[in-house]
Amino acid sequence: MSYLFPTYARWDVEPVDAAGSYLTDSEGKQYLDFTSGIGVCNLGHRPRVVKEAIEHQLNRFWHVSNLFASGEQEKAAKKLATAAEMDAVFFANSGAEANEAAIKLARKATGKPKIITFKKSFHGRTFATMSATGQDKIKSGYGPMLEKFSYATYNDIDSVKEIFTDDVAAVMLEIIQGEGGVHVGDKSFLQAVEKLCHEKNALLIVDEIQTGIGRTGRPFAFQHFSLNPDIVTSAKGLGSGVPIGAVLGKESLKAFFGPGSHGSTFGGNPISIAAANATMNIIFDEVFLKEVEHKGDYLISQLAKFFQSNTLVKEVRGKGLMIGIEFKQSIQAILQELRTEGVLALPAGENVLRLLPPLTATIHEIDEFLIHLKKVVEAIAEPVVKA
Structure with a gap:
C-alpha cells in the first residue's frame, strides 16, 4: 500500500545516488540521465560548486522570512x-508560482483582465496557470477554469489577431x-x-521555465529571436535541483508590485538563493553557453x-x-527499452521523445546516448536505407 x-505514472526506477550525467537505482543499475529532472539539473546531479554554496548557507541560517533585508537575494536578482x-525580480518557489505572479502583475499593471496563450502550451497546475494552459487534459475534472483566458494557434499570427480584443492585458x-511537443517558435511569428x-x-x-x-x-x-519582453518567468534550472522560481519585469512594472501586493513565505529563501547564485555563476558564462x-548542434x-x-x-x-524527436507512433515502448538499456529520456505528449540532457554532458556521453537510441529504434523498425 x-x-x-497516485498523481504520477511512476517508472520502475528508484534513485539512490546520482552524480553528473548518471543516476544509480536501488538495484545498483546505472543510467545515463537525459532528463535532468525535467530540465532542472542543468549542471548535472550534485554539482560541486552548488553543493558547497548550499553547505555554506546551511551553516549560517536556513530561514528568516522576507521581512528582512537580504544581500544574497539582491546579488541573485542582479x-x-x-x-x-x-x-x-520577485522570487517564488516554482514555475507555476512564477507564472501565477506574472499573470497577476500583467492584470494589475494594465488594468485589463484578458490573457492570450496558445494551444499545446503548458504553464502550470495552479488554477490560474492551468487556465492559461492550452491543453484540455490538464484541466479535465476540475470544473470551470478561470475566466478571461483565450487560446491562439502557435506560430500563426492571424489566430492571435482574431482574438486580440481591447481588454487584453498580455500575451x-x-x-x-x-x-x-517541443515546438520551436518562428522568429517572424514571435x-x-x-x-x-x-x-x-x-x-x-x-x-x-523550461x-x-x-x-x-x-x-x-527569447534572446535567440531579438525579443524584448515585458515579463519573463524562470524556475527549473535556476537552483540546480533546489526549488526556486522567479518573475522578472521591466522598471515600469515595479510600481505595481509594491509592499503587500504579492508575497511568499518561502520564496527566495537563503538555501535556494545560495544554489541559484552558484548556478548562475557557472551557466551565464559566455564560454559555457557557447559549449551548450x-x-x-552536434x-x-x-x-x-x-x-x-x-x-x-x-x-x-x-x-x-x-x-524533440517526433515519431509516427507512441513512444512508450521506446522509453521503456531505453530504460532497459540504461538510458533515461522523457515524453512530450504521446509521440514525441524529449531530450533534456545536462548542459554539462560531454560529447562522449552524447555519443553513448546515440548508440543506445539507435539500438532501440532499429530493434523496432529497420531503416529503409542503412546509414
Missing part, C-alpha cells in the same frame, strides 16, 4: 535581471513549447506577437542524420539541449 496520492536584460507564450502587444498596449510575457538558464545556449531562449550551443545533427532514413520518425526539432 502507498500513502501517496545576476538574473542582467542576464535577461530586465530590471526587477503569454513559451519560446519552445516543451510539454506540448516578433509579430511582440509588435502587436506594443500596438495594443498589452504586455508580452515569456514563460522561460527554456531558461542556459538550456538553449543563451541565458534565455555547440553540443546541441546532437541535433547526429539525430537528423540517423533518422533521415527511418520510417518511424516524422521530425527532429529543438534548440540547444532541448530536443
Whole structure:
C-alpha cells in the first residue's frame, strides 16, 4: 500500500545516488540521465560548486522570512535581471508560482483582465496557470477554469489577431513549447506577437521555465529571436535541483508590485538563493553557453542524420539541449527499452521523445546516448536505407 496520492505514472526506477550525467537505482543499475529532472539539473546531479554554496548557507541560517533585508537575494536578482536584460525580480518557489505572479502583475499593471496563450502550451497546475494552459487534459475534472483566458494557434499570427480584443492585458507564450511537443517558435511569428502587444498596449510575457538558464545556449531562449519582453518567468534550472522560481519585469512594472501586493513565505529563501547564485555563476558564462550551443548542434545533427532514413520518425526539432524527436507512433515502448538499456529520456505528449540532457554532458556521453537510441529504434523498425 502507498500513502501517496497516485498523481504520477511512476517508472520502475528508484534513485539512490546520482552524480553528473548518471543516476544509480536501488538495484545498483546505472543510467545515463537525459532528463535532468525535467530540465532542472542543468549542471548535472550534485554539482560541486552548488553543493558547497548550499553547505555554506546551511551553516549560517536556513530561514528568516522576507521581512528582512537580504544581500544574497539582491546579488541573485542582479545576476538574473542582467542576464535577461530586465530590471526587477520577485522570487517564488516554482514555475507555476512564477507564472501565477506574472499573470497577476500583467492584470494589475494594465488594468485589463484578458490573457492570450496558445494551444499545446503548458504553464502550470495552479488554477490560474492551468487556465492559461492550452491543453484540455490538464484541466479535465476540475470544473470551470478561470475566466478571461483565450487560446491562439502557435506560430500563426492571424489566430492571435482574431482574438486580440481591447481588454487584453498580455500575451503569454513559451519560446519552445516543451510539454506540448517541443515546438520551436518562428522568429517572424514571435516578433509579430511582440509588435502587436506594443500596438495594443498589452504586455508580452515569456514563460522561460523550461527554456531558461542556459538550456538553449543563451541565458534565455527569447534572446535567440531579438525579443524584448515585458515579463519573463524562470524556475527549473535556476537552483540546480533546489526549488526556486522567479518573475522578472521591466522598471515600469515595479510600481505595481509594491509592499503587500504579492508575497511568499518561502520564496527566495537563503538555501535556494545560495544554489541559484552558484548556478548562475557557472551557466551565464559566455564560454559555457557557447559549449551548450555547440553540443546541441552536434546532437541535433547526429539525430537528423540517423533518422533521415527511418520510417518511424516524422521530425527532429529543438534548440540547444532541448530536443524533440517526433515519431509516427507512441513512444512508450521506446522509453521503456531505453530504460532497459540504461538510458533515461522523457515524453512530450504521446509521440514525441524529449531530450533534456545536462548542459554539462560531454560529447562522449552524447555519443553513448546515440548508440543506445539507435539500438532501440532499429530493434523496432529497420531503416529503409542503412546509414
